[in-house]
Amino acid sequence: MEIRLEKFSKSFGPVNAIEDMDLAIGDGEMIALLGPSGCGKTTTLYAICGLHRVSAGRIWFGDREVTHLVPQERKVGVVFQSFALYPHLSTFENIAFPLQIRKESNADIERKVKDIANTLHIEELLGRRPGQLSGGQQQRVALARALVRRPDVLLMDEPLANLDAGLRLEMRSEIRRIQRESGCTSILVTHDQVEAMSMCDRIALMHKGKIQQIGTPDEMYHQPKNKFIAGFIGNPPISFADGVVEDGRFVAQGLSFELPDQIKGASVSAGQKIAIGVRPEYLQPDFATAIEGEVTFIESQGREILYDLKLGGGQIFRSIQSSEQTCKLGDQIHWGIDVNSVFFFDEQGVRL
Numbered sequence: 001m002e003i004r005l006e007k008f009s010k011s012f013g014p015v016n017a018i019e020d021m022d023l024a025i026g027d028g029e030m031i032a033l034l035g036p037s038g039c040g041k042t043t044t045l046y047a048i049c050g051l052h053r054v055s056a057g058r059i060w061f062g063d064r065e066v067t068h069l070v071p072q073e074r075k076v077g078v079v080f081q082s083f084a085l086y087p088h089l090s091t092f093e094n095i096a097f098p099l100q101i102r103k104e105s106n107a108d109i110e111r112k113v114k115d116i117a118n119t120l121h122i123e124e125l126l127g128r129r130p131g132q133l134s135g136g137q138q139q140r141v142a143l144a145r146a147l148v149r150r151p152d153v154l155l156m157d158e159p160l161a162n163l164d165a166g167l168r169l170e171m172r173s174e175i176r177r178i179q180r181e182s183g184c185t186s187i188l189v190t191h192d193q194v195e196a197m198s199m200c201d202r203i204a205l206m207h208k209g210k211i212q213q214i215g216t217p218d219e220m221y222h223q224p225k226n227k228f229i230a231g232f233i234g235n236p237p238i239s240f241a242d243g244v245v246e247d248g249r250f251v252a253q254g255l256s257f258e259l260p261d262q263i264k265g266a267s268v269s270a271g272q273k274i275a276i277g278v279r280p281e282y283l284q285p286d287f288a289t290a291i292e293g294e295v296t297f298i299e300s301q302g303r304e305i306l307y308d309l310k311l312g313g314g315q316i317f318r319s320i321q322s323s324e325q326t327c328k329l330g331d332q333i334h335w336g337i338d339v340n341s342v343f344f345f346d347e348q349g350v351r352l
């Protein structure tokens with residue numbers, strides 16, 4: 001089931017939470033709404049499931065306009081940020097609830113609830129009430145309830161936020177597996193870019209009520225349209241430095257190198273202020289364009305080592321390396337950057 005938002009806007013009194021959003025999600029696709037707190041992710045999800053009335057614009061599920069339909073008429077499964085389980089019902093009854101509303105037979109209900117409970121590893125919790133479950137367990141019950149009636153559209157608001165790290169990893173691939181098997185068009189709301197990158201076909205990155213860019217995880221990482229996206233996607237994050245263009249070079253305090261041809265050709269002019277962004281994997285001991293700095297931070301992450309290099313102008317550049325540690329804290333060293341992998345931004349933060 002394709003989902004389409006056309007010029008969707010939502011305001012709360014004087015607050016314009018979302019303005020003129022266009023978004024199309026393909027049949028069977030799983031897309032992430034990613035962005036910092038308050039950017040409008042939940043608001044968008046609520047409009048799609050019918051809990052919020054839109055202020056303007058239209059919403060389509062396939063050929064059917066659903067803009068003014070109540071949630072029950074939309075065939076959506078929803079997992080809320082705050083679980084929203086019925087406290088007086090057992091786990092079994094919570095999961096069975098949407099099936100009972102549809103008056104399915106007891107035998108069918110029993111079979112479907114047990115099936116989905118198995119998938120989500122909550123078989124042994126079916127007799128308990130939400131108050132007797134941990135946060136992570138409640139979240140899985142909420143997911144089971146959303147999935148049990150095989151919805152056309154699955155909407156999830158931070159479904160993994162309350163799980164511990166191990167379970168979160170497991171649930172990431174679980175949700176993805178279930179989503180693929182069911183072919184359910186899905187939206188995952190998250191502020192965790194790793195979650196978005198690892199679970200979804202595409203990511204819509206939001207900022208202040210607007211979609212900044214939509215693309216595959218790979219496109220978002222390698223072809224960010226602006227500085228905000230480059231900074232939001234990538235872990236450990238990208239390092240930025242401000243400078244100016246001089247004689248075909250990028251020049252900042254303690255840092256200068258010749259601009260690559262495609263940037264020189266992109267009509268940058270002498271004296272223009274630009275910024276660079278260097279991902280940690282593109283600052284390495286043996287890369288060509290040498291920069292000098294002091295090692296101010298070293299952290300071993302097991303397989304990889306993370307370094308901070310403080311440049312002459314005080315900028316901190318991060319490097320991630322998989323070989324053995326070759327320097328110690330306080331060393332003054334020369335490492336290199338791969339200039340062809342550096343991002344360049346104009347003064348407004350738009351990538352050149």
Ligand SMILES: Nc1ncnc2c1ncn2[C@@H]1O[C@H](COP(=O)(O)OP(=O)(O)OP(=O)(O)O)[C@@H](O)[C@H]1O
Pocket residue numbers: 012015017035036037038039040041042043044191
């Ligand atoms: N019922 C409401 N009344 C007034 N303002 C609201 C209401 N709901 C949301 N907002 C505002 O709309 C904006 C978007 O909120 P929303 O809940 O969609 O953010 P979010 O991206 O889901 O954030 P988070 O990651 O913190 O859950 C915020 O500025 C918020 O304060």
Ligand SMILES: [Mg+2]
Pocket residue numbers: 041042043081157
């Ligand atoms: Mg939210």
